[in-house]
Structures are given as structure tokens and as C-alpha cells.
Amino acid sequence: MGILEQIRSLFRRNPPSIAPTPPRPSAPALASRAPQINERRGKERINAREGTRVLIIDDSKTIVTVLKKFLRSAGYETLEALDAESGLAQLHPEPPELIFLDIVLPGMNGFAALRAIRRDPATRNIPVIMMSGNEQAMEQFFGTRIGADDFMKKPFSRYExxxxxxxxxxxxxxxxxATPRLAEQAMPTPA
Structure with missing residues (x-):
């Protein structure tokens, strides 16, 4: 069929037959496609004890707000800082029990802040979860080498x-x- 015939067929009174749309899958069918979602929702979440103090250091007000909302909904207390210098100033006299630390920050970056945390005897044992929107695995590797306890890519979910x-x-x-735990995970299992 030529182009002219195709155009004429579009203007004919009898519309071409349209294939029926397939029915939507049922809820059980959808559930079987996503077992990881059901596993995660079926497992009860274990939270830190209520009142755990968490310091969030990130230059994105959106990230700070989202993390703060997640953590406060679970009974955590939060402290927030938009740069490393003001975050480090909040470590004394009452240090937090956990720190979420962005890598890319104005002024001092997250790696320099992590080094400062690890060098200070009063703060060296605080667990630090590094965050970055960059997909490069080198950041995660470097972060764990200088003392990060975990690494989380942005954007992240509540579950993560x-x-x-x-x-x-x-x-x-x-x-x-988590330093010993990270070392154990990196080691191959014996055969």
C-alpha cells in the first residue's frame, strides 16, 4: 500500500479495528512480580532506641528536611547543619550518636570533615554514614578507607x-x- 492509500484509509468512515487492551494484572499477580518489596515490608524494622541523637550535615535543605522527617517520625532527635564547619561545631559538648554526612559541601568537604571527626578522641567512635548523589564507586571506597561506616547514594528511600x-x-x-563488619564483608568466604 502506497502513502496515498494509507492517508486515504485514515479518512474513511470505518475506523480501523483496535486491538483490545489487556486486562490489568490482579494484586496477587503484582505481588508475585515484586517479592523484594513484600519481603522488605513483611520484615519488621528495628530502630535505634527512642531519643537517639542524629546529626545531619548536608548543603541541600531538601535532603536535610527529608532525613529530619524520616528520623523524627521514628523517635530520633535531629541536629542539622548546612556545611561541615557548623556541623563539626555541633559535636561538642553533647555529641550525637550517629552522623549523616554529605561528601560535596561548601567550604570543607565531607572527606575532610570525616577525617576531623576520626582524629578527635571525643568523636572518633561516632558512626558516620556518608551520602553522595555521585554514582562513582571511588567515593564509597575512599570514604570507607578514611573511616566511614556506611555509604548511601542520593536520592534514597525511607527504607534505605x-x-x-x-x-x-x-x-x-x-x-x-561498623569498621570490623565492613572488613568482614570485604573478605571472601572460605570454600
């Missing part, structure tokens, strides 16, 4: 935030440094 925290909890539901 609490998953990262849960991995750092001890038996008393207090966040602890």
Missing part, C-alpha cells in the same frame, strides 16, 4: 535510611562503628 541505621545497631539498639 533505616536499613543503613539498622546495620549499625548493637544489642542495646545503639548505633556503633
Amino acid at each position: 535510611v533505616f536499613f543503613r541505621i539498622e546495620r549499625l545497631l548493637d544489642a542495646d539498639l545503639v548505633p556503633q562503628r
Whole structure:
């Protein structure tokens, strides 16, 4: 059929037959397609004890607001800073029990802030979860080499935030440094 015939067929009174749309899958069919979602929702989340103090250091007000909302809804207390210098100033006299630290910050970057946290005897044992919107694995590798306890890519979900925290909890539901755990995960299992 030529182009002219195709154009004429578009203007004919009898519309071409349209294939019926397939029916939408039922809820059980959708559930079977996403077992990871059901597993995650079926597992009860373990939170740190209520009142756990968390410092959020990120230059994005949106990220700070989202993290603050997630954490406060679970009973955490939050402190916020939009740059590393003001975040480090909030570490004394009452240090937080966990820190979310962005890598790219105005002035001092997150890696320099992490080094300062690890050099200070009063703060060196506070667990730090580094965050970045950059997909480069080098940031994660470098962060763990200088003392990050975990790494989270932005954007993140509520589930991921609490998953990262849960991995750092001890038996008393207090966040602890994960350095030995990260070393164990990096080691191959014996055959």
C-alpha cells in the first residue's frame, strides 16, 4: 500500500479495528512480580532506641528536611547543619550518636570533615554514614578507607535510611562503628 492509500484509509468512515487492551494484572499477580518489596515490608524494622541523637550535615535543605522527617517520625532527635564547619561545631559538648554526612559541601568537604571527626578522641567512635548523589564507586571506597561506616547514594528511600541505621545497631539498639563488619564483608568466604 502506497502513502496515498494509507492517508486515504485514515479518512474513511470505518475506523480501523483496535486491538483490545489487556486486562490489568490482579494484586496477587503484582505481588508475585515484586517479592523484594513484600519481603522488605513483611520484615519488621528495628530502630535505634527512642531519643537517639542524629546529626545531619548536608548543603541541600531538601535532603536535610527529608532525613529530619524520616528520623523524627521514628523517635530520633535531629541536629542539622548546612556545611561541615557548623556541623563539626555541633559535636561538642553533647555529641550525637550517629552522623549523616554529605561528601560535596561548601567550604570543607565531607572527606575532610570525616577525617576531623576520626582524629578527635571525643568523636572518633561516632558512626558516620556518608551520602553522595555521585554514582562513582571511588567515593564509597575512599570514604570507607578514611573511616566511614556506611555509604548511601542520593536520592534514597525511607527504607534505605533505616536499613543503613539498622546495620549499625548493637544489642542495646545503639548505633556503633561498623569498621570490623565492613572488613568482614570485604573478605571472601572460605570454600
